[in-house]
Amino acid sequence: GENVEQHPSTLSVQEGDSAVIKCTYSDSASNYFPWYKQELGKRPQLIIDIRSNVGEKKDQRIAVTLNKTAKHFSLHITETQPEDSAVYFCAATSGYSTLTFGKGTMLLVSP
Amino acid sequence: ETGVTQSPTHLIKTRGQQVTLRCSSQSGHNTVSWYQQALGQGPQFIFQYYREEENGRGNFPPRFSGLQFPNYSSELNVNALELDDSALYLCASSLLQGEQFFGPGTRLTVL
Numbered sequence: 001g002e003n004v005e006q007h008p009s010t011l012s013v014q015e016g017d018s019a020v021i022k023c024t025y026s027d028s029a030s031n032y033f034p035w036y037k038q039e040l041g042k043r044p045q046l047i048i049d050i051r052s053n054v055g056e057k058k059d060q061r062i063a064v065t066l067n068k069t070a071k072h073f074s075l076h077i078t079e080t081q082p083e084d085s086a087v088y089f090c091a092a093t094s095g096y097s098t099l100t101f102g103k104g105t106m107l108l109v110s111p
Numbered sequence: 112e113t114g115v116t117q118s119p120t121h122l123i124k125t126r127g128q129q130v131t132l133r134c135s136s137q138s139g140h141n142t143v144s145w146y147q148q149a150l151g152q153g154p155q156f157i158f159q160y161y162r163e164e165e166n167g168r169g170n171f172p173p174r175f176s177g178l179q180f181p182n183y184s185s186e187l188n189v190n191a192l193e194l195d196d197s198a199l200y201l202c203a204s205s206l207l208q209g210e211q212f213f214g215p216g217t218r219l220t221v222l
Contacts, residue, residue, distance in 0.1 A: 043215050
């Protein structure tokens with residue numbers, strides 16, 4: 001089955017800095033890669049996703065890149081704000097919506 | 112908010128007991144996936160139901176079972192509860208192969 005590794009487990013940045021979270025996956029058949037943000041005590045919320053036919057996708061301050069050959073994908077957050085502080089999860093799936101998640105990255109943005 | 116609801120929000124059980132968790136999917140969705148999220152970990156896939164049939168199962172023992180009803184709501188049943196079953200249980204509704212929308216979760220504590 002699919003295995004997703006996520007790094008780092010914690011990330012501390014100053015407000016306005018950029019943050020990068022990296023994930024690798026094992027199943028070359030995986031073709032959909034969402035990123036979720038989970039605030040303390042709340043549900044995971046989709047913030048951006050990418051499909052395997054695309055190398056990069058951007059939505060305002062958030063971007064995701066995908067390298068299918070190397071089987072890794074990354075989340076980039078620019079101009080970080082304190083409200084970006086949360087746990088971020090990457091995930092991968094080869095279909096039927098059964099997601100395999102990474103272990104999460106706790107992002108702390110200090111004012 | 113996603114329109115996906117779960118009940119109850121919190122539950123305390125003792126070892127050996129049985130529990131039933133419920134999930135109402137978002138209108139128009141025919142697929143429900145269940146995940147177990149232990150503290151400090153990413154969600155782990157339990158199983159998925161599509162049009163009332165199980166459509167994939169993760170690495171969980173048979174004492175984890177489920178149902179999906181004609182209105183696409185779903186139940187997760189866990190028999191013979193163990194201490195390690197303590198976790199946040201998340202359901203997510205979607206169309207098959209579509210974006211998953213998570214409910215708020217049920218926090219289960221097993222004493």
